Amino acid sequence: MGCGVTKSNHLHKHTTSSGRAIRAAILIQRWYRQYVARTEMRRRYTWHIFQSIEYSGEQAQIKLYNFLGYLMDNFTPSSNERNLISHIFRENEVCRDAEWERYFCYKNIEVPEIYSGPHLTFPLTVEEAVGLVEAFRNKKQLHSRYVLQLLLETWKLLRMLPNINRISTCHSKEITICGDLHGQLEDLLLIFYKNGMPSLEKPYVFNGDFVDRGRDSIEILLILFAFLLVYPSDVYLNRGNHEDHIVNLRYGFTKEVLNKYKMHGKRILKLLQKIFSWLPLATVIDQKVLVLHGGISDSTDLGVLARVDRHIYISALRPPKKRHHSLAGISIDSDTDVDTAAISRVFQRRASFTYPKPLGTRDCFQNRSLQDFSDRIRVNMENQLELSRREEPILNAQINKPEQESLILSTDSVSSDTAVDEWKQILDLLWSDPMTQDGCIPNEVRGGGCYWGPDVTEDFLNRHNLQLIIRSHECKQEGYEFCHNRKVLTLFSASNYYDVGSNRGAYVKLGPDLVPYLIQYQASSMTRELTVRQSVGRTERSALRVLREQLFAHKSDLLCAFRKFDSENTGLVSLNDWASAVESVMHLDLPWRMLRSQLVTCKNSEGTIDYYGWFNELAITGSKTDHIDQSLLETLYRHRSTLETIFRIVDTDNSGFISMQDFRQTWKLLSVYLKMEITDEAISDLAITIDSNHDGSIDIDEFMEAFRLTDKKSRLERGRSMFMGTTSDLTKLEGDPNI
Amino acid sequence: MAENSKSAEATVLNAKILKKLKGAFQAFDTKSDNTVDIKEIGTIFYSLGFFPTQADLQKFTSEVEDERSGYIHWDRFLPAMTKVLLEDKFPPIADELLLQAFEVLDIEKRGYLKPEELTNYMTKEGEPFTQEEMDEMLTAFTDEEKKHIYYKDVIPHLTLERKM
Numbered sequence: 001m002g003c004g005v006t007k008s009n010h011l012h013k014h015t016t017s018s019g020r021a022i023r024a025a026i027l028i029q030r031w032y033r034q035y036v037a038r039t040e041m042r043r044r045y046t047w048h049i050f051q052s053i054e055y056s057g058e059q060a061q062i063k064l065y066n067f068l069g070y071l072m073d074n075f076t077p078s079s080n081e082r083n084l085i086s087h088i089f090r091e092n093e094v095c096r097d098a099e100w101e102r103y104f105c106y107k108n109i110e111v112p113e114i115y116s117g118p119h120l121t122f123p124l125t126v127e128e129a130v131g132l133v134e135a136f137r138n139k140k141q142l143h144s145r146y147v148l149q150l151l152l153e154t155w156k157l158l159r160m161l162p163n164i165n166r167i168s169t170c171h172s173k174e175i176t177i178c179g180d181l182h183g184q185l186e187d188l189l190l191i192f193y194k195n196g197m198p199s200l201e202k203p204y205v206f207n208g209d210f211v212d213r214g215r216d217s218i219e220i221l222l223i224l225f226a227f228l229l230v231y232p233s234d235v236y237l238n239r240g241n242h243e244d245h246i247v248n249l250r251y252g253f254t255k256e257v258l259n260k261y262k263m264h265g266k267r268i269l270k271l272l273q274k275i276f277s278w279l280p281l282a283t284v285i286d287q288k289v290l291v292l293h294g295g296i297s298d299s300t301d302l303g304v305l306a307r308v309d310r311h312i313y314i315s316a317l318r319p320p321k322k323r324h325h326s327l328a329g330i331s332i333d334s335d336t337d338v339d340t341a342a343i344s345r346v347f348q349r350r351a352s353f354t355y356p357k358p359l360g361t362r363d364c365f366q367n368r369s370l371q372d373f374s375d376r377i378r379v380n381m382e383n384q385l386e387l388s389r390r391e392e393p394i395l396n397a398q399i400n401k402p403e404q405e406s407l408i409l410s411t412d413s414v415s416s417d418t419a420v421d422e423w424k425q426i427l428d429l430l431w432s433d434p435m436t437q438d439g440c441i442p443n444e445v446r447g448g449g450c451y452w453g454p455d456v457t458e459d460f461l462n463r464h465n466l467q468l469i470i471r472s473h474e475c476k477q478e479g480y481e482f483c484h485n486r487k488v489l490t491l492f493s494a495s496n497y498y499d500v501g502s503n504r505g506a507y508v509k510l511g512p513d514l515v516p517y518l519i520q521y522q523a524s525s526m527t528r529e530l531t532v533r534q535s536v537g538r539t540e541r542s543a544l545r546v547l548r549e550q551l552f553a554h555k556s557d558l559l560c561a562f563r564k565f566d567s568e569n570t571g572l573v574s575l576n577d578w579a580s581a582v583e584s585v586m587h588l589d590l591p592w593r594m595l596r597s598q599l600v601t602c603k604n605s606e607g608t609i610d611y612y613g614w615f616n617e618l619a620i621t622g623s624k625t626d627h628i629d630q631s632l633l634e635t636l637y638r639h640r641s642t643l644e645t646i647f648r649i650v651d652t653d654n655s656g657f658i659s660m661q662d663f664r665q666t667w668k669l670l671s672v673y674l675k676m677e678i679t680d681e682a683i684s685d686l687a688i689t690i691d692s693n694h695d696g697s698i699d700i701d702e703f704m705e706a707f708r709l710t711d712k713k714s715r716l717e718r719g720r721s722m723f724m725g726t727t728s729d730l731t732k733l734e735g736d737p738n739i
Numbered sequence: 740m741a742e743n744s745k746s747a748e749a750t751v752l753n754a755k756i757l758k759k760l761k762g763a764f765q766a767f768d769t770k771s772d773n774t775v776d777i778k779e780i781g782t783i784f785y786s787l788g789f790f791p792t793q794a795d796l797q798k799f800t801s802e803v804e805d806e807r808s809g810y811i812h813w814d815r816f817l818p819a820m821t822k823v824l825l826e827d828k829f830p831p832i833a834d835e836l837l838l839q840a841f842e843v844l845d846i847e848k849r850g851y852l853k854p855e856e857l858t859n860y861m862t863k864e865g866e867p868f869t870q871e872e873m874d875e876m877l878t879a880f881t882d883e884e885k886k887h888i889y890y891k892d893v894i895p896h897l898t899l900e901r902k903m
Contacts, residue, residue, distance in 0.1 A: 024840035026865035030790045031837055035897050037785030044766055591762045
């Protein structure tokens with residue numbers, strides 16, 4: 001450019017040295033600002049990548065749960081056979097408390113001499129609670145006996161609490177409010193370090209999502225419960241959408257507990273199910289500030305919420321079932337360990353199943369489903385039913401039964417409407433997100449709750465005479481964010497949530513003036529604290545790796561899309577066409593052209609992309625998986641989280657192993673769910689790959705490991721040293737188009 | 740004849756540029772209503788590879804801002820940007836100049852700058868940095884051990900590939 005040269009001359013010709021210095025300074029300033037702006041762009045799309053993938057995972061979980069629920073509702077297990085999945089649907093109301101006390105009894109559990117962790121006595125003392133924090137800081141684990149004892153005491157206390165806690169900032173007390181912690185113990189420790197531990201002078205509200213994703217979810221729970229027991233008037237816990245055993249199956253809490261507590265993990269989880277359901281739903285401060293986890297909708301009514309039986313909502317993803325003892329003789333909600341038939345029966349075409357249990361008519365199911373994908377499943381299931389009908393004429397007689405039984409159900413419809421409404425209130429409370437536009441629409445991204453607008457906030461606050469809503473549920477780069485005219489505050493306390501350096505965490509202090517005072521922090525084990533902008537590089541690399549994995553998982557669809565642009569079958573597409581095709585498949589709304597250089601390295605000089613070559617770059621490698629059909633691998637990869645979840649559901653004794661038979665049943669289940677054909681042969685191939693010691697059982701973790709995606713680029717990046725202090729290295733990577 | 744080819748060239752240029760502008764714009768269109776916040780205009784410019792000064796930005800903004808909302812709609816943004824491009828108002832600065840700039844400030848030619856010196860220039864001259872910008876720059880570029888800014892190492896970082 002001609003201008004550049006002119007400027008250069010200008011620099012040298014200028015006689016006054018200070019004049020030169022000024023020009024030099026300006027130049028550097030402009031360069032730096034440019035660098036910052038580019039980094040900002042990168043940060044935005046990195047964020048977007050992580051968030052889309054996180055939310056679509058939540059959506060997938062809900063879909064899976066609905067699918068399993070539909071199965072449960074429509075196909076009664078016959079007796080004598082183990083039910084693969086019904087145990088996750090058991091609502092535990094039938095047994096009396098006495099029976100529960102027996103099940104959760106810790107008294108027989110002995111604490112061995114060599115145990116070096118903390119010992120607890122009840123009633124718990126402050127010193128013990130503080131000691132617990134110290135012990136966890138030093139990486140100790142609490143013995144299962146004490147865990148059960150602590151949880152039992154917590155359960156007893158929670159049962160006495162109302163749905164909505166009402167607290168005040170009297171006596172000039174400042175209340176500290178924390179958002180999502182997600183198992184990140186370092187953040188809780190940092191908050192306690194900066195702000196002090198809970199005490200009579202230091203009340204706290206914890207706003208849900210204590211568990212999942214992080215490594216120390218159980219430790220966080222134990223600390224929070226310990227302080228709750230010691231300071232019941234100064235510690236308040238709100239339930240989050242992750243305080244839900246169904247969600248925990250996918251997001252790691254279940255796994256964490258089972259790994260840390262091999263013998264008693266199952267019991268601990270069961271007890272936690274009850275505890276989660278007894279967690280209060282919201283907290284109101286000085287009758288003016290509402291603290292809840294997700295948000296509101298245009299139908300949220302605190303009066304209704306205050307009255308619901310909150311503990312019957314074991315999982316927010318499913319409305320509580322009415323018990324119908326009359327129907328089958330066996331209540332599906334019975335909590336006995338009586339053998340009930342395997343869902344697998346459904347898929348064994350030659351076998352009969354007992355009469356279908358029409359607990360839900362089509363309409364009922366529609367009400368309860370969070371996503372309207374019931375059509376797909378309905379068709380699928382009807383096919384199955386048809387097939388079995390043809391094969392087993394005996395069934396016909398029994399299938400006629402539904403008519404009569406549905407009549408019985410209809411009388412319940414009045415009460416079930418209220419039930420549905422209550423359920424929606426809770427769902428909205430735990431899952432909703434604010435949006436900038438007015439109105440209230442279903443939250444399709446997450447699959448539950450709503451998006452609510454500033455007008456809904458305004459109306460809600462007026463109706464209830466409130467002035468501020470504090471919620472969490474969404475990760476924010478600065479740890480917090482105001483919206484809706486500063487009437488809604490999002491608070492997130494898990495720093496580095498997506499990756500190291502991705503975001504700060506924050507907590508809020510509220511005094512009698514009810515003006516939120518925010519404190520931010522970032523847990524970091526690094527010696528030098530990265531600015532958020534600097535750490536973009538590292539987070540970005542993570543995000544890109546995740547994105548590449550997603551792209552590979554959609555290979556077939558992408559190939560289809562590319563071929564549409566490549567009518568002459570050259571194997572090449574233009575950059576623009578590449579971007580359009582990718583967006584049409586992935587629906588992530590990302591600036592693909594900008595990302596292209598990070599995602600595709602085989603670009604030709606004419607500006608076209610060799611898409612077959614690209615897929616080779618992304619391919620799953622590994623000797624173990626070479627003989628497996630690539631499209632099956634792709635499917636498996638795309639749904640690996642769902643697959644793992646189903647495995648863990650099927651693994652009823654939580655051993656980490658499932659039998660070959662159950663392994664096959666899992667695949668059949670998945671094939672129906674995904675509406676795809678997986679041949680028995682293909683399943684055998686998979687099984688053989690993994691069952692290396694041929695003992696007829698599959699190690700779940702090993703299976704998941706074998707199919708991890710590797711690609712050349714990410715391997716290279718893993719080998720590099722970190723961003724910090726290696727600026728020149730980083731330049732080489734990004735400048736070299738051949739890497 | 741010459742005129743025709745010129746306008747043809749201009750049209751071709753516009754098609755490519757249009758895609759670029761659209762991409763940058765959409766990255767900041769958080770409400771999905773074809774508007775971006777006024778405050779993001781600088782970032783958009785920079786990310787496209789332009790080097791406006793703060794004064795340039797202010798001028799641009801005042802010309803296109805929709806007074807009421809603090810947002811710019813795509814329909815006003817596009818023609819204004821096109822003009823900027825065609826008139827080549829904010830040309831990119833050649834990379835080599837950056838090194839020269841640092842060398843000018845490094846009076847004793849030591850090969851590095853001390854944080855106080857850089858701070859002095861950045862916050863007092865030209866279009867001064869805010870405290871936040873200064874802190875950030877220092878954290879990013881100061882060598883851990885020696886506590887100096889070795890600008891030759893810093894420069895490759897500032898001049899990363901800019902294309903979209």
